[in-house]
Amino acid sequence: MSDSIIKVEGLGKKYIISHEGQERYTALRDVISRNTKGIFKRNVASVSSKEEFWALKDIRFEVKQGEAVGIIGHNGAGKSTLLKILSRITEPSTGRLEINGRVASLLEVGTGFHPELTGRENIFLNGAILGMTRTEIRKKFDEIVDFSGVEKFLDTPVKRFSSGMYVRLAFAVAAHLEPEILVVDEVLAVGDAEFQKKCLGKMNAVSKEEGRTVIFVSHNMAAIRELTSKCVLLKKGQVVKFDSTTEVVNHYMTAYSEDYSKLYYEIGHQNIVKLGHLLNEVSIKSAEITDRPNNQITTGEDVHFKLVINGNEDKDFEKMVIGGRIMTIDETPVGAFFSSPFVSVKKNGQVEAKFYCKNIRLAPGKYYFTFWLGEGDYRVYGRDFCSVDRVCYIEVIADNKGGVAPKWYNHSWGSVIFDNCESN
Amino acid sequence: MNNRIVIEPGRTEKNYWKDLWRYRELFYILSWRDVKVKYKQTVLGVLWAILRPLLTMIVFTFVFGRVAKMDTNSSVPYSIIVFAGLLPWQFFSNALTESSNSLIGNTNLITKVYFPRLIIPASSVITSFIDFFISFAILLLLFLVYGYMPPAEIFMMPLFWILAFFASFGPGLYLTALNVKYRDFRYIIPFIVQFGLFISPVGYSSSQIPEKWQWAYSLNPMVGVIDGFRWCIVKDAPNPLMHYPFYISLAVTILMVWLAIYQFRKMEKNFADLI
Numbered sequence: 001m002s003d004s005i006i007k008v009e010g011l012g013k014k015y016i017i018s019h020e021g022q023e024r025y026t027a028l029r030d031v032i033s034r035n036t037k038g039i040f041k042r043n044v045a046s047v048s049s050k051e052e053f054w055a056l057k058d059i060r061f062e063v064k065q066g067e068a069v070g071i072i073g074h075n076g077a078g079k080s081t082l083l084k085i086l087s088r089i090t091e092p093s094t095g096r097l098e099i100n101g102r103v104a105s106l107l108e109v110g111t112g113f114h115p116e117l118t119g120r121e122n123i124f125l126n127g128a129i130l131g132m133t134r135t136e137i138r139k140k141f142d143e144i145v146d147f148s149g150v151e152k153f154l155d156t157p158v159k160r161f162s163s164g165m166y167v168r169l170a171f172a173v174a175a176h177l178e179p180e181i182l183v184v185d186e187v188l189a190v191g192d193a194e195f196q197k198k199c200l201g202k203m204n205a206v207s208k209e210e211g212r213t214v215i216f217v218s219h220n221m222a223a224i225r226e227l228t229s230k231c232v233l234l235k236k237g238q239v240v241k242f243d244s245t246t247e248v249v250n251h252y253m254t255a256y257s258e259d260y261s262k263l264y265y266e267i268g269h270q271n272i273v274k275l276g277h278l279l280n281e282v283s284i285k286s287a288e289i290t291d292r293p294n295n296q297i298t299t300g301e302d303v304h305f306k307l308v309i310n311g312n313e314d315k316d317f318e319k320m321v322i323g324g325r326i327m328t329i330d331e332t333p334v335g336a337f338f339s340s341p342f343v344s345v346k347k348n349g350q351v352e353a354k355f356y357c358k359n360i361r362l363a364p365g366k367y368y369f370t371f372w373l374g375e376g377d378y379r380v381y382g383r384d385f386c387s388v389d390r391v392c393y394i395e396v397i398a399d400n401k402g403g404v405a406p407k408w409y410n411h412s413w414g415s416v417i418f419d420n421c422e423s424n
Numbered sequence: 425m426n427n428r429i430v431i432e433p434g435r436t437e438k439n440y441w442k443d444l445w446r447y448r449e450l451f452y453i454l455s456w457r458d459v460k461v462k463y464k465q466t467v468l469g470v471l472w473a474i475l476r477p478l479l480t481m482i483v484f485t486f487v488f489g490r491v492a493k494m495d496t497n498s499s500v501p502y503s504i505i506v507f508a509g510l511l512p513w514q515f516f517s518n519a520l521t522e523s524s525n526s527l528i529g530n531t532n533l534i535t536k537v538y539f540p541r542l543i544i545p546a547s548s549v550i551t552s553f554i555d556f557f558i559s560f561a562i563l564l565l566l567f568l569v570y571g572y573m574p575p576a577e578i579f580m581m582p583l584f585w586i587l588a589f590f591a592s593f594g595p596g597l598y599l600t601a602l603n604v605k606y607r608d609f610r611y612i613i614p615f616i617v618q619f620g621l622f623i624s625p626v627g628y629s630s631s632q633i634p635e636k637w638q639w640a641y642s643l644n645p646m647v648g649v650i651d652g653f654r655w656c657i658v659k660d661a662p663n664p665l666m667h668y669p670f671y672i673s674l675a676v677t678i679l680m681v682w683l684a685i686y687q688f689r690k691m692e693k694n695f696a697d698l699i
Contacts, residue, residue, distance in 0.1 A: 087538050088429075089534075089535065089538050090696040091433055091694065092431065092432070095432070096430065097431040098430050099428070099430075100428050103538075105537060105538070107537070108536050112537070114457060116460075116461050116464045121457075125454075128449050129453075129533065129537055130537065131447075131450075131539075132449075133449045134449055134453075
């Protein structure tokens with residue numbers, strides 16, 4: 001008998017994308033009217049174009065009892081779809097999946113939390129949703145409360161919780177599940193550093209000490225390295241590499257070479273950030289680095305960018321702000337900047353926004369940018385229109401003229417170089 | 425390791441009913457949540473459950489009893505006759521409305537965790553039962569007010585409670601599954617509830633329907649339920665179990681539940697993608 005706890009064979013998931021309208025759901029009236037139209041216009045080619053899209057294709061891997069396996073890949077590589085199939089939320093279109101044990105999935109912390117209910121009530125509710133029985137929860141209640149550190153607010157409705165407290169309580173419940181297999185999706189992106197550390201520690205204990213199997217999806221390579229021993233690298237719905245974490249992460253980070261050899265980035269499906277608060281009223285069509293023929297800069301230099309922005313059909317937009325974020329290649333944010341409100345785009349129009357980022361005091365290493373467009377003052381409150389991720393890759397090289405050390409230890413010194421200090 | 429699960433496209437769950445049983449805790453807690461949330465932040469709270477049927481009953485007694493002079497020459501107060509019909513009807517309309525919107529109202533659960541989806545509409549029907557029992561207490565109060573002694577058949581009531589549950593669960597389940605795919609169905613529900621009130625024996629007695637149309641009238645599953653309630657509460661009401669139309673209602677109820685479960689199971693695996 002094999003000791004594999006999860007066995008995935010040729011798994012695939014197909015979605016039908018309809019290019020007809022923006023509606024999220026079908027209305028019966030549309031189906032009826034479409035079909036009636038069909039009767040009268042037999043010969044006319046159907047207006048609605050439907051496209052098959054394979055979110056996952058021929059996925060194969062095996063996980064053994066007690067292993068911690070990471071799943072990495074770009075946005076849109078199929079990670080979330082894979083997790084959804086593993087946790088039985090949706091059904092695959094092809095292939096086969098064998099699971100030996102109880103699965104608890106944490107695709108979002110606080111799933112099913114009800115804002116009107118108190119912390120105490122939500123512990124029971126959330127626990128039950130994640131598959132615990134009341135007796136189990138009661139037994140662990142004190143432990144959960146202790147871990148979350150919100151005992152003072154147990155009888156307050158969670159709608160009055162700060163987002164930090166909310167997440168801590170939610171993770172505390174989840175951390176006390178006792179399934180054979182724990183499926184976790186990026187829950188660590190929230191909460192303060194101390195709590196994140198606590199979460200990582202807990203997950204480590206779950207897999208290493210208690211011998212449970214953990215499947216962990218993250219963009220955070222540091223967390224992946226720390227937690228997992230093996231990794232699946234997904235690209236465009238297929239497994240590119242399935243090997244030890246060190247191997248796969250290295251492969252993943254060097255796989256960007258093509259992005260370092262171009263300056264112009266056409267925005268595609270994989271770059272578009274999908275977040276609930278984005279209004280998507282305008283869109284970014286392309287991003288470009290305009291003054292660096294080889295994607296390289298030295299510390300302290302400027303970088304010039306050009307974004308092409310598309311307006312919409314309804315109205316003009318004025319005084320939009322461009323925001324930018326610098327990320328290291330292993331997806332750790334380094335810093336952000338905001339422009340003055342200078343971007344305007346006419347109805348149905350297109351505009352080129354040129355700007356530059358001054359005096360980039362980054363340590364030698366590989367970086368990329370995320371841009372977004374919004375309006376209002378980001379320090380107070382703003383409205384965000386759209387955001388694009390993973391564009392404009394740059395490599396910062398050491399400044400040989402002196403000043404900065406030729407060798408910079410990014411992993412322990414960080415990514416920002418401050419000015420030399422003076423004695424006073 | 426006895427929890428071996430195989431996932432394949434189109435594979436029908438072998439342990440479907442066993443799984444449902446395993447998740448009974450969740451069923452209990454979701455019902456509890458719905459009840460709790462319903463009465464939180466309402467000034468009158470549980471009083472709403474009393475007020476609604478009470479006011480409807482008063483209006484009915486007034487309109488049908490006084491204005492339309494539909495008062496039967498029965499010895500039983502008209503209010504009690506109406507209330508006996510109103511009780512299951514309100515339960516039905518509540519349960520139908522709640523359960524048909526239940527899946528959409530719980531989108532965040534459906535797209536984030538696995539559990540047998542049947543739990544959601546079922547627990548929302550159970551929630552309506554709470555309101556139902558509160559209304560039932562009013563009925564007992566009415567007995568006292570009118571000094572009315574119900575017949576011994578009142579002990580048969582639980583039988584019809586179960587029937588009422590299934591009569592609302594079937595259509596509710598069917599509609600909620602369809603509602604996930606076609607949002608039009610949420611507009612149909614208020615219509616069913618409004619229209620249904622007139623084709624169910626709430627304000628009148630089903631014996632007032634001509635004999636030759638009895639069979640068609642009984643295709644409405646609520647006819648059997650309401651007749652049953654009347655029989656248990658009103659002294660001289662006919663025993664529906666002795667007449668064939670009741671069995672038509674019963675058959676329609678069973679058929680609907682079966683059809684709904686069949687349809688639901690067929691659609692449930694794609695709920696997360698559709699919703």
